[in-house]
Amino acid sequence: MSGHAPFVANVDPMEAATGDAPTRRLAVARLALFGTTLGRWGTGLLVAVTLFCFLGPVFYRTEQVRTNIEEVLASPNAHHWLGFDGNGYDELGRLMLGGQSALEIGFVAALLATLVGTLYGGIAGYFGGVLDSVMMRVIDTLLAFPSLLVLLVLFSIVQPNFSSLVVVLGLFAWLVPARLIRGESLTLRTREFVQAARLQGAGHGRIVVRHLLPNAIGTIVVNTTFQVADAILALSTLSFLGFGVPAPATNWGSMLYDGVDYAATGSWWLLYPAGILIVLTVVALNFIGEAVEEALGART
Amino acid sequence: MRRLALAVLVAFLVTLATFVLFHNLPGGPAVAIAGHHTSQAQIQAFIHENGLDKPLLTQYGDYLSHLLHGNLGYSFKRNQTVNAILAEDLPKSIVLVGASTFIALFIGVSTGLFQALRRNSITDHLLTGTSFVFYAMPDFWLGLILIDWFAIRLHVFPTEAPQGSWTEAFTQPSGMIMPVATLSLTSIAVFSRYMRSSALDVFGQDYIRVVRSKGASTRRIVWSHTLRNAGIPIITLLGLSLPDLLSGAIITEEVFNYPGIGLETFNAAVNRDYALEIGITVIIAVAVIVGNLISDLAYSYLDPRVRVT
Numbered sequence: 325m326s327g328h329a330p331f332v333a334n335v336d337p338m339e340a341a342t343g344d345a346p347t348r349r350l351a352v353a354r355l356a357l358f359g360t361t362l363g364r365w366g367t368g369l370l371v372a373v374t375l376f377c378f379l380g381p382v383f384y385r386t387e388q389v390r391t392n393i394e395e396v397l398a399s400p401n402a403h404h405w406l407g408f409d410g411n412g413y414d415e416l417g418r419l420m421l422g423g424q425s426a427l428e429i430g431f432v433a434a435l436l437a438t439l440v441g442t443l444y445g446g447i448a449g450y451f452g453g454v455l456d457s458v459m460m461r462v463i464d465t466l467l468a469f470p471s472l473l474v475l476l477v478l479f480s481i482v483q484p485n486f487s488s489l490v491v492v493l494g495l496f497a498w499l500v501p502a503r504l505i506r507g508e509s510l511t512l513r514t515r516e517f518v519q520a521a522r523l524q525g526a527g528h529g530r531i532v533v534r535h536l537l538p539n540a541i542g543t544i545v546v547n548t549t550f551q552v553a554d555a556i557l558a559l560s561t562l563s564f565l566g567f568g569v570p571a572p573a574t575n576w577g578s579m580l581y582d583g584v585d586y587a588a589t590g591s592w593w594l595l596y597p598a599g600i601l602i603v604l605t606v607v608a609l610n611f612i613g614e615a616v617e618e619a620l621g622a623r624t
Numbered sequence: 625m626r627r628l629a630l631a632v633l634v635a636f637l638v639t640l641a642t643f644v645l646f647h648n649l650p651g652g653p654a655v656a657i658a659g660h661h662t663s664q665a666q667i668q669a670f671i672h673e674n675g676l677d678k679p680l681l682t683q684y685g686d687y688l689s690h691l692l693h694g695n696l697g698y699s700f701k702r703n704q705t706v707n708a709i710l711a712e713d714l715p716k717s718i719v720l721v722g723a724s725t726f727i728a729l730f731i732g733v734s735t736g737l738f739q740a741l742r743r744n745s746i747t748d749h750l751l752t753g754t755s756f757v758f759y760a761m762p763d764f765w766l767g768l769i770l771i772d773w774f775a776i777r778l779h780v781f782p783t784e785a786p787q788g789s790w791t792e793a794f795t796q797p798s799g800m801i802m803p804v805a806t807l808s809l810t811s812i813a814v815f816s817r818y819m820r821s822s823a824l825d826v827f828g829q830d831y832i833r834v835v836r837s838k839g840a841s842t843r844r845i846v847w848s849h850t851l852r853n854a855g856i857p858i859i860t861l862l863g864l865s866l867p868d869l870l871s872g873a874i875i876t877e878e879v880f881n882y883p884g885i886g887l888e889t890f891n892a893a894v895n896r897d898y899a900l901e902i903g904i905t906v907i908i909a910v911a912v913i914v915g916n917l918i919s920d921l922a923y924s925y926l927d928p929r930v931r932v933t
Contacts, residue, residue, distance in 0.1 A: 371625060449887060461630075461634060461637065462637070464630075464634045464635050464637075465637040465638055465641060466641075467867070468635075468638055468873040468909040469638075469641075469867070469905065469909050470867040470868070470870040470874075470908060471871055472871035472875070473870070473871065473889055473904070473905055473908060476889060476890065476893035476899045476901075477645070477893060477902075477905060478782045480892075480893040480894070480896050480898075480901065481896075501837060502694075522778050553760070557762055559730070560762050560765060561763070561875060564762070564764045564875075565875075565878065565893075566894070577692075577762070580764070580765065580768070584768060587768065587772060588772070588776055590769075592772075595768060596767070596769075599761075599762070599765040599768070599769070601836070602760075602762055602765065603757060603760045603762075604766075605759050606760035607760040609879070610756055610759065610760060611756070612822070
């Protein structure tokens with residue numbers, strides 16, 4: 325930890341190391357998010373992007389259902405700060421709307437992936453043996469497929485919309501958390517408190533849910549953060565390939581898909597802002613994940 | 625031997641997964657291949673002709689035996705065998721992915737090592753920040769920006785990759801620079817961040833302190849002691865990042881209209897050419913399994929402490 329000393333401020337490391345479990349976790353979270361340079365930048369950026377998307381439309385009102393044919397591809401001006409897109413939507417207002425669905429789909433897909441992966445990995449690691457081997461071979465098999473390839477195959481069959489995107493993105497991201505949690509639960513199940521719980525007559529389900537998973541919460545939280553970042557990137561990529569949410573809904577990837585042809589003729593506002601927002605959001609989430617990971621490592 | 629058996633098992637499961645997927649397409653495989661506007665009688669004839677009315681297990685046996693004989697299926701949309709299409713596209717993608725991986729690996733390892741040597745300096749933080757940004761950047765957007773600047777505004781490189789056979793990648797290198805840059809820039813961070821922390825671990829080891837106290841120069845420590853110990857695990861990382869690189873190739877090829885297997889995948893998805901999609905999926909998945917196997921074996925060869933069983 326000595327190498328990172330300059331980054332730690334405001335939070336007493338002893339506070340993070342002592343106290344009962346909930347207080348300790350809260351202290352570690354506070355240390356990670358506000359006490360490190362990475363955490364501060366990540367939190368700040370993520371809050372800024374979220375406010376922009378969800379609170380922005382309150383202050384910057386635009387028409388995002390009906391198109392304005394007269395203003396198609398109009399350049400940025402004093403009233404429309406980022407001009408109009410090829411359909412006649414205000415671009416800045418559209419970035420806010422697109423960000424809402426990108427963040428929503430990203431978060432829900434990541435939560436779904438974490439839930440499925442955690443339960444799957446928890447069960448495999450807890451029972452071990454043949455069941456574990458079979459469950460892990462299933463993961464090996466699915467990991468052999470490049471995710472984008474499978475997503476393309478699936479979306480040539482299923483119509484992309486909010487729920488199908490959430491389900492498919494989520495169901496393709498649970499493999500990594502499943503592996504991580506399986507590793508944790510393999511070591512946790514040999515610990516005394518698990519044996520004590522078993523001696524008291526707790527069932528398998530109770531042990532996995534009440535004793536194994538809460539102790540793997542650090543790994544779960546860190547991984548969820550990275551999952552959100554990955555889901556937002558995957559969503560943008562799919563949408564850029566034309567498999568995004570149907571209009572008039574949109575997301576940053578779909579906006580780039582719509583704008584790419586005009587960008588070549590000088591409409592820079594259709595190419596740069598949406599991409600920059602994707603990068604900022606994903607960087608922010610990765611910063612937060614790294615910061616929490618580092619804080620958890622410092623605790624042990 | 626155990627590792628090899630496992631790889632074969634996983635490859636077998638891959639074929640099972642693709643078979644199940646193909647047979648659960650809306651309307652079944654016959655409608656998927658022949659199209660939705662075909663009459664019921666034609667569908668029945670097609671089903672019988674292609675053995676789709678046999679028991680599922682027999683069909684899977686046929687499918688597997690075709691695969692083992694190297695027959696990946698027939699694309700009715702393209703009226704070509706999947707093998708012929710792949711034979712044309714695969715070399716182009718191998719050139720793209722190979723060159724990009726090599727460059728990403730070289731830059732990633734040297735950057736990570738450099739950062740470890742100058743840890744916590746301004747340069748180190750700047751490089752960490754830069755690698756985070758590239759890591760967060762969608763491949764397609766990086767490709768679009770490169771096209772916007774270097775092709776449209778500055779006219780340095782063509783907007784498209786070479787369109788002919790794979791040898792054109794070498795005879796018209798100017799068309800390859802932007803695709804290779806796109807794919808490698810987004811992968812550098814994976815290697816540089818790993819190399820940085822791995823080299824820092826090695827620098828903290830007792831044997832490095834011993835070597836240093838014997839008067840070895842930094843150069844000698846890096847070349848003789850750090851690169852080997854910190855660098856070997858990169859081989860595993862390389863195997864693991866293979867699926868991501870291939871996903872990246874799909875995007876890069878689409879953005880630069882490079883007619884490799886990635887662009888073929890994209891077009892197959894848009895045209896709902898299921899036979900081609902499944903054929904590509906099987907071949908790519910098997911390539912990933914073989915890649916991982918090779919990286920595991922290479923790892924145990926280079927680091928005899930790790931025994932692959």
